[in-house]
């Protein structure tokens with residue numbers, strides 16, 4: 064993906080960012096701690112939820128399959144950790160009524176955030192109305208209070224202009240966040256795609272967040288995405304309301320870099336008080 068010179072310069076600078084303890088702790092607070100394996104079980108989701116509140120702070124959300132939303136809701140009660148789930152995932156091939164029904168069911172079960180896959184194949188093949196009708200149907204089903212993150216599957220786009228177009232259309236269709244990838248297709252999150260999407264968000268003048276997801280495995284990688292957001296949007300822009308990492312295998316590295324070790328048992332109990 065070829066970027067304009069000024070954006071390429073920002074990317075090069077971000078790529079050299081270092082992951083110190085402060086950056087790692089910040090990244091933990093921006094993490095959508097994810098498990099989207101085909102063989103996930105209730106037990107695995109409960110274990111994931113136990114890891115969501117760490118000695119370096121709580122993650123922003125857990126991201127799990129819709130069938131586990133109720134389990135996560137129960138496990139995370141009182142923690143402040145949000146519950147994100149996925150619809151039209153991972154292929155992005157369902158129609159608008161199916162996506163609306165899937166979204167409504169997840170919201171009813173207690174999801175706070177819906178990560179919906181754009182019908183990216185159709186979009187790349189030239190369709191414009193159908194892909195966005197799916198996103199609009201999801202937006203309507205989310206209602207005003209549930210966050211909608213649109214997964215573009217940036218690695219499948221043959222050129223940056225088309226990706227920028229999909230990003231702009233998704234914002235127009237009501238996206239609260241633009242998310243790079245499902246994590247099921249390579250390449251997943253890249254600094255190039257992040258640069259472009261952050262640029263489109265900036266250009267839009269709207270409060271739209273960015274989620275880097277797929278293939279981010281260590282604190283150094285996370286630090287680069289954060290440095291990029293700081294450069295392109297300004298320091299202080301990236302908070303859980305505007306920036307997330309979607310990652311299944313990043314937490315250990317962030318814990319280690321934050322000075323809290325990196326093992327699965329390095330967690331604190333989820334408080335069992337107060338609901339959302």
Ligand SMILES: O=C[C@H](O)COP(=O)(O)O
Pocket residue numbers: 097099126244245246247251276277278279309310311312
């Ligand atoms: O939404 C997040 C991705 O599915 C996570 O991908 P990952 O397993 O490569 O971290």
